[in-house]
Amino acid sequence: MQIRLAPQPVWEVLTSAQLLAHHGLAAPFPYQSWARSALSAIGNGPARALLRWVASWPPGIIPQFLISDPRPDDLDLTDACRRIESWEPTGVRDRLHRQFPRGVPPAFGPFAADPARALQTFRRTLEDYCDVAIRPHWGTISETLVDELAHRSGTLATGGVDALLGSLHQRVGWNSPTLTLTAPGVAEGTRDPQRLLLVPLVFARDEPALLDPNTDTTVLGYPARGVANLAGGVNPSPRPGPDHVVQLLGRTRATLMRALSMPRTTTALATELRLAPSTISEHLSVLVSCRIAIRTRRANRVYYGLTDIGSTLLDMLMAG
Template structure:
């Protein structure tokens, strides 16, 4: 659990990044490259991108392992200028390079040896890293940047609307299903216990296309505080399948609104009925009806925490969205109860939600 402590000064210094932050999208997309080839959102992009990578990308993939720590210096607090991000990374102080890369290497002497030139701040190693970042962005991200920007802009607009309609309390409370605002503390479901005191520095909120499953913060509390959280709640792909003949089949099968409810539930990795009402702009009664039908069909799972009902996708629901249900139906259908599905499953009030979602690539311990 991550607990972010605000002062009155911090409340006035909250801001949302103006657009997708290249350094963060780069890091988190590298995590996605380590992921499943059949991922419903990243799979096609991953397959195509792996075929376009230059040899220099091996350094970036080494710096951004699928699991474990990724160096904080790779994600400087600059908004949407790729060249500024590269310059900030290349100008990282040697003491910080050493500290961050020592954490990355851990007890591996081989890894430490490979990263030593970079850890020592050698000019050639830093030039190589900068070139690798530029080329990776050019080949992996730039072709889809307009779409990434559109997804992040839509999320930013939604948060601005929350701020105007309900103030900071509503904006912070609606960031993500795994984020809870209870003034003056923002609590985030997290793989480790951590207390972050902002101390008047404020907080930069960074909606990210490639952030998946749970929000992310920097490990080093001395750095400018940021909270990166998933923006792509509508499961929008960067690259569409080559065969689009089946486009819209899910909407025709379930109905457009019910399909949208299923997509929102799957994208959010856990969402409340109130959030569905706000995101889809439909009535609470309609949300309840659609969630009940989806639950009874075995496509979603619902559980109650205190007075709040949370909805999550089942394996069958994910397969339907990913287009894999035909071949996997016999196995996945075993998840679906043969009898009536209960309306909700009661869990303890303080049960953590984080174990219900797969971990993202970055470690925070």
């Protein structure tokens, strides 16, 4: 099986718009700060047109016909928006009808009636939204995606397909040759995909998505690690009452565990937390041995971040 990992800026932007359109200022952690900033910048300006359009989509629908095949290093937001102009209108319309063989939803009707004009409107609307809601945060978003791609590429190189797909997300199942995505009341499976494209998404929350499972390439969008970077890399202050993370791990390890929501080096952790590097190393060794944290080498640097177990544990303790 051939596996590729690549970002997809247009999908990322549309996912962020879905989050903002449906949650607004009530966006969940770690998106609250970004949501406040984005909504303030959007105001009643032209960027709000994208939110109105996204809000009109049928529930649970992802417009696959607007998600093109990404480039391996596709992190140029401006270029991604401009490339929409080069899309073949009839190809977009064909993908639209393939996605909705029983009838195109009204929200996507313009792409069936006049795809060339609809693509022009889509590009302008997307750029208006990106300028105020995404571009000011794109540095943080792209850094998170780069770290995620490096981490997953390393897992594939050292552990193979089973290690990569087995650790991708709790709702993604892999029992060779079957890839399964489960959702509340839903289970989609693809038998022996010959080509698999993995797309990390910062705004996916906890909702991986399987696109075109019956075509030549199976596309799986999944939540990227380290999204707390969007909130400054640190979890919110504990709610009034007992801090369950501190109660379980102690104050130093609890602080360290929260900081590991974004992969960091020992030096960066020592500087941020104002602790001796030897102290940081000692606590990291314990977290790694307990499979709460993972050590990853990138070039000549060693980064530490939370494993899926660590992330789940932190979420449960913060919610408790």
